[in-house]
Amino acid sequence: MDIDRLIKKDEVHRDVYVSEEVFSLEMDRIFGSAWIYVGHDSQIPNPGDYWTTRIGLQSVVMTRGKRDEINIFYNRCPHKGARIAEEGCGHTNGLFRCPYHAWTFNLDGKLRGVPYLDGYQDTSFDLTDPRFSLRKVARVAAYRGFVFASLAEDGAEFEDFLAGVKSSLDNFCDRAPEGTVSVAGGVFRVVQRSNWKIFFENLNDTGHPIATHESSYRAARQYSEEVLDGELPFELHIIDGNGAPPKFWSDLDLHAFDYGHSYMTAIFNAPDDPLSQQYFASLAAKVGEDRAEDILAVNRHNTIIYPSCSPHTSFQQWRVIRPLSVDRTLVEIFTFRLDGAPDELLQRTFTYSNVVNSPSSIVMTDDVHVYAECQKGLSTQGGDWVSQHRNAGQDQPYSGSEGGLIGVGTSELPIRNQFRAWHEYMSEGSGQSVSPEAS
Ligand SMILES: [Fe+2]
Structure with a gap:
């Protein structure tokens, strides 16, 4: 898409508001890279508390881990893809459990347990392989309790952005x-x-x-x-x-x-x-x-x-x-x-x-x-x-x-x-x- 066609110094083309194609590119290039506000740390005061929201069109979960750290991961079970937490806030007793087949995950997103584990012998499945854990978003940063995340590994430093x-x-x-x-x-x-x-x-x-x-x-x-x-x-x-x-x-x-x-x-x-x-x-x-x-x-x-x-x-x-x-x-x-x-x-x-x-x-x-x-x-x-x-x-x-x-x-x-x-x-x-x- 020719972005330059859409914008002048003091005018913008109406397509920036009405084009599906522009919107989908925004989700990728703006919401897929900028520092996006996720929530405030007072929403998750105790380990196991979580807050589910979205970054662009991506559903994400912000949770407080055992060491009081804040983790943000994509809301997607690595097994069949079900969301592991519903939208809004909640509390989990030390682990997330997928509602579909009960795969469980620690508060930092690491896979903890899988039912019928014997059945995975001699397959490429590996409990410790990160691709079978919840995927963390690329970058998380906070200032005075306000938590932001970026889905991109590279890009502006949070301090510069803010x-x-x-x-x-x-x-x-x-x-x-x-x-x-x-x-x-x-x-x-x-x-x-x-x-x-x-x-x-x-x-x-x-x-x-x-x-x-x-x-x-x-x-x-x-x-x-x-x-x-x-x-x-x-x-x-x-x-x-x-x-x-x-x-x-x-x-x-x-x-x-x-x-x-x-x-x-x-x-x-x-x-x-x-x-x-x-x-x-x-x-x-x-x-x-x-x-x-x-x-x-x-x-x-x-x-x-x-x-x-x-x-x-x-x-x-x-x-x-x-x-x-x-x-x-x-x-x-x-x-x-x-x-x-x-x-x-x-x-x-x-x-x-x-x-x-x-x-x-x-x-x-x-x-x-x-x-x-x-x-x-x-x-x-x-x-x-x-x-x-x-x-x-x-x-x-x-x-x-x-x-x-x-x-x-x-x-x-x-x-x-x-x-x-x-x-x-x-x-x-x-x-x-x-x-x-x-x-
Ligand atoms: Fe107004």
Whole structure:
């Protein structure tokens, strides 16, 4: 496939969203090589705990081994191919047993036992041959409990891959008085009827809220005026925010980095209420008031860790993006507890997730609707190219310590940045993208 045909400096061909052939190549060249988020180590606190998810279209199992190590292997019995663990989380008492013929495996994936072993005499079967054990994924790495894997032996080092957005993961955890976070509650799941890249583009797209979310912020304002005498409690405040005037959005900062990553500065502040004060006291008691102020001064909206996840550092929410097919995308929404913080703070995180991103949210439904409309429109013969022109050529190198590029809040910088990485991966490169000035 001629990848260069699909992408220009500030436009992409509609085939990147609608072609089955492109999707299948993405599964191979992007999801088959990039560092993909698998899960958080708090999901598997004890040896034998496991979490089953997917990397691209590959079903994988993340489990904690006897020596507390984290193992990730393909979810495929080497005998007949059955999956050895169902999707979701679970616990096994020291071994995995295939549901089909009861082959058993240690927590590190090594084959332990096979029924009717005598029958394998004088065959090429060998209990110790790795091809009869569960196959491990090529590379596993973790940072502050967030576990990623790459299906490729070679490629970018995890440290290099993460560098641009490492500060977001630090802030995510530094906000906890204990310095660690844990997954809390279950997981929201939303299947979007659109290509996975449409969701990624939206995460730092500040040009859309005023239009897309008009129905929800108007409803919030109407409810406030007619029922609450003009008061805006936290739940309504975060819906109302999407109706901020254009200048508010363009005054935000967008930061973009190699490998398609980016983040935008915050659009919501936590309310200054007794709970926030209690939380600040719990953090300051551990790290000191000055440090606590510095930590909370880092206030970001969505961070993008391309191509698999998006943490929201200020409200401890983590979204995972799993492509299902060219026009179906699963988004999973996890909420985290700040270890050592007041319990009520977790309630605020749940409130944020419920109001903004859960399947019952009136905000998320606005987005999911327009993503599906894009997918439908892109499938027509109404035009071949998709514009990414807004503020193109105006992105500047950022002089701060993080480096990368900076753009005005309403720039399409993050989208162009994702497609530079996309092009690099699809051309069988490592995904590290060069700056637009150099390209
Ligand atoms: Fe939105």
